[in-house]
Amino acid sequence: xxxxxxxxxxxxAADPPLQAEIRALLGKCGLDYExxxxxxxxxxxQRQVIACGGLESNIVxxxxxxxxxxxxxxxxxxxxxxxxxxxxxxxxxxxxxxxPENAAFFRGCGFYPLVExxxxxxxxxxxxxxxxxxxxxxxxxxxxxxxIGAIVMNANPFTLGHRYLVxxxxxxxxxxxxxxxxxxxxxxxxxxxxxxxxTGIRDIAKVTLHHGSQYMVSRATFPAYFFKEKGMVGxxxxxxxxxxxxxxxxxxxxxxxxxxxxxxxxATTRKYNKDMIYWLQEAxxxxxxxxxxxxxxxVKQGSPVSASEVRRLLAAxxxxxxxxxxxxxxxxxxxxxxxxxxxxDG
Amino acid sequence: xxIIKDALAGTLESSDLMVKVxxxxxxxxxxxxxxxVNHQFGTRIRQVVEETLAxxxxxxxxxxxDDKGALDCAIRARVQTAALRGAECKQxxxxxx
Numbered sequence: 001x002x003x004x005x006x007x008x009x010x011x012x013a014a015d016p017p018l019q020a021e022i023r024a025l026l027g028k029c030g031l032d033y034e035x036x037x038x039x040x041x042x043x044x045x046q047r048q049v050i051a052c053g054g055l056e057s058n059i060v061x062x063x064x065x066x067x068x069x070x071x072x073x074x075x076x077x078x079x080x081x082x083x084x085x086x087x088x089x090x091x092x093x094x095x096x097x098x099x100p101e102n103a104a105f106f107r108g109c110g111f112y113p114l115v116e117x118x119x120x121x122x123x124x125x126x127x128x129x130x131x132x133x134x135x136x137x138x139x140x141x142x143x144x145x146x147x148i149g150a151i152v153m154n155a156n157p158f159t160l161g162h163r164y165l166v167x168x169x170x171x172x173x174x175x176x177x178x179x180x181x182x183x184x185x186x187x188x189x190x191x192x193x194x195x196x197x198x199t200g201i202r203d204i205a206k207v208t209l210h211h212g213s214q215y216m217v218s219r220a221t222f223p224a225y226f227f228k229e230k231g232m233v234g235x236x237x238x239x240x241x242x243x244x245x246x247x248x249x250x251x252x253x254x255x256x257x258x259x260x261x262x263x264x265x266x267a268t269t270r271k272y273n274k275d276m277i278y279w280l281q282e283a284x285x286x287x288x289x290x291x292x293x294x295x296x297x298x299v300k301q302g303s304p305v306s307a308s309e310v311r312r313l314l315a316a317x318x319x320x321x322x323x324x325x326x327x328x329x330x331x332x333x334x335x336x337x338x339x340x341x342x343x344x345d346g
Numbered sequence: 347x348x349i350i351k352d353a354l355a356g357t358l359e360s361s362d363l364m365v366k367v368x369x370x371x372x373x374x375x376x377x378x379x380x381x382x383v384n385h386q387f388g389t390r391i392r393q394v395v396e397e398t399l400a401x402x403x404x405x406x407x408x409x410x411x412d413d414k415g416a417l418d419c420a421i422r423a424r425v426q427t428a429a430l431r432g433a434e435c436k437q438x439x440x441x442x443x
Contacts, residue, residue, distance in 0.1 A: 073360055076414070080357035080364065092352035092368065109358050110366070110380065110412035126366075127410060128378050133371055 005051075005074060007041045007081045012054075018042070021049040022062075029064040037061055039089070041081040043074065050074070053082035058091035059220055079109045083126070094126040095220035097240075114215075115243040123221070123240045131244075134213060135252035141208055142253050145174025150255045150290075152179045152216060152245075154307070156186040157334060158196035159326045161261060161305030164298040166201045169259035172293075175206050177253055182212030183219050187311055192333060199329045215244050238272050242279035247287045257291045264297060264304045300324050315340060348373075349407025353431035356424040363413040365424045367432035370406040375399065381413035394418050398425045401442050407432060 012019040022040060023033045037054035040062075044050065050069045054062040060082055065074045086094055098106055103113055103122040111124035114131055125131065149169045155162050170176045180197050184190045190212075198209055214220055222241040249255070258280060263270040273294060280290040297304035305325050313322045317340050323331050349367045356364040363381075370376065377395055381388060391413060398421070399409065409425070416424070430438050 076358040076360070080359060083358075083364070084354065087352070087354045092354070092366070108382070108412075110364060110410070128380070129376075129408065129410075137371075 004045055005043050005072075005077065006045075007043050007051075007077070009085055010040050010042055012037055012040055018044075018049070022052050025049050025052060025066060026062055026064050028066065031062055031064055034061050039085060041078065041085055043078065051078045053078045055082060055086055055089070055091075057219060058086065058094050058214075060086070060094055060096040063096075075105070076109065079106075083110075093130060093214065095214070096124050096126075097121050098124065115240055115247060117239045117243070121240070123244075131215060131248050134215060135248050138210070138249065138252040141177075141210070143175035143208070144254070147173045147256055148254050149173035149176040149257045149259050149293075150179070150245075150250070150253070151176065151259050152181065152212070153197070154181040154186060154217065155188075155193045155197050156307050157188045157193065157310060157326065157330050157338075158200050159305050159307055159310055159330065160300065161298050161307070161325070162197070163200050163327065164305070165259060165261045165295055166207065167204050168295050169257075169293070170204050170207055173206065173257065175208070176259075177208050177210060177255065179210045179212050179216055181217045182214075183217065185219060187314075188333075188338065192337070196327075196330050196333065200327050216249065217241055238275040239279050239283075242276055243283075243285065246280050246290050247285055250290045251287055255290060257293055259293050259295055262294050262296050262304075263306075265306050266308050310334075314338060347403045347429075347433045347435065348405060349409075349429065349432040350434055351432055353428050355428035355431065358412060358414060360414050361416055361420070363411055363416040363421060363424055365428035366410045367428045368408045368410075369432075370408055373406045375404065375406055375409070377409045377411070379411045379413065381411070381415075383413070383415050390418075391421060394421045395425055398422045399429060402426065402429050402433075402438075403442075404429050404433065 010018055012022065022042065026033050036056040038056055040052050040054045042049050042052045050066040051074045052062065052064055053060060063078060065078065096106060096111060100116050100118065100122045103124065106124055111126050112128050114123045114125055116122040151166060151169055153162055166178060180194045182190055201207060221244055222238065260273050260276065263273055277292045280292050301324055310322055310325055314334055319335060322334060349369050352368045354366050356362055358364050379391055381391055395411065426443060
């Protein structure tokens with residue numbers, strides 16, 4: 001009887017025995033348990049979890065139904081429950097990753113495909129108009145020209161290196177679009193990062209500064225980026241983000257080039273740059289290629305300027321050395337707001 | 347009345363439908379219907395949704411429906427619930443429903 005299959009919500013961190021049962025079910029279905037999941041909806045009629053669906057903020061993950069209980073539309077019920085839970089937790093715009101062969105099932109649950117990496121994964125969102133209306137809004141800021149450039153930066157925090165990159169790119173483009181990664185998962189808050197970029201590039205001509213979005217280096221499009229300090233680099237995860245850029249964002253703004261600083265330190269960013277050349281220029285998709293232009297980092301005091309270096313210096317409280325790498329506004333903010341605990345004035 | 351916040355009603359189970367409403371970007375009323383029985387009943391479903399929204403006086407918002415073969419009465423009930431939640435209407439005029 002389907003009516004007996006009721007669901008409840010569980011925080012997997014607070015209930016290790018149940019978490020173990022969920023792990024077992026996922027294993028049985030060929031899925032890995034993911035650690036970031038904040039809540040699961042589970043169906044457990046007789047001391048055994050037979051269906052589950054997880055949420056990590058607005059991303060639906062680890063949806064599974066025990067093979068012995070398939071054929072009773074339990075999966076639809078699981079998805080309904082997961083979506084209700086997401087709404088209750090304040091997330092109405094949802095994303096999910098699935099294997100391309102399962103995309104048709106989720107298509108029947110109100111999820112629409114955004115991009116597919118053939119043979120690997122499909123990224124979907126729960127609205128038919130999400131990316132379309134986002135691109136329409138972007139399109140309103142379109143500028144005409146033969147060479148339209150774009151830069152996507154996290155600017156965590158904004159350094160003289162970012163400024164150098166923007167000024168170099170602006171010089172070779174008819175117009176340049178700069179995006180600041182909007183996900184608030186970095187040391188410096190999004191508001192602060194955006195404000196520092198805004199102040200830092202104000203005097204450079206032919207540049208539009210854009211707020212980032214869910215569709216660009218976000219937790220949904222590029223989960224591995226925000227966990228890079230934990231050493232996790234998704235093998236294929238950069239592909240989703242880059243294909244979204246090439247297939248939707250670049251055509252909306254008529255972007256022909258993407259500019260990026262060479263990366264001497266951070267393995268994740270270095271891999272992202274390398275993948276960029278493949279997914280933006282070479283991979284076969286319906287969208288026109290976007291040329292990737294790598295600009296060598298500016299060098300101060302014999303070492304390349306990098307935000308990760310600034311964060312390292314910040315943790316050590318070495319403000320004098322930071323001063324050589326960042327504009328005054330960034331230095332001031334870091335000192336006022338992000339000074340390490342216990343760091344004495346003076 | 348306008349949809350002023352995201353709201354959800356219904357489920358994806360057979361003979362039910364899930365209705366999602368959200369604020370409109372440009373003060374228009376947009377209805378998107380995805381139904382398993384679109385071929386046979388697509389026109390009728392849209393008619394029921396439009397009538398229900400009109401009775402409630404909803405003039406702006408985005409309404410996205412995933413239908414699993416629901417009857418008209420279920421469609422009306424789910425649309426009403428989602429719309430009233432999304433419009434933050436605490437005192438609906440029941441006589442119009």
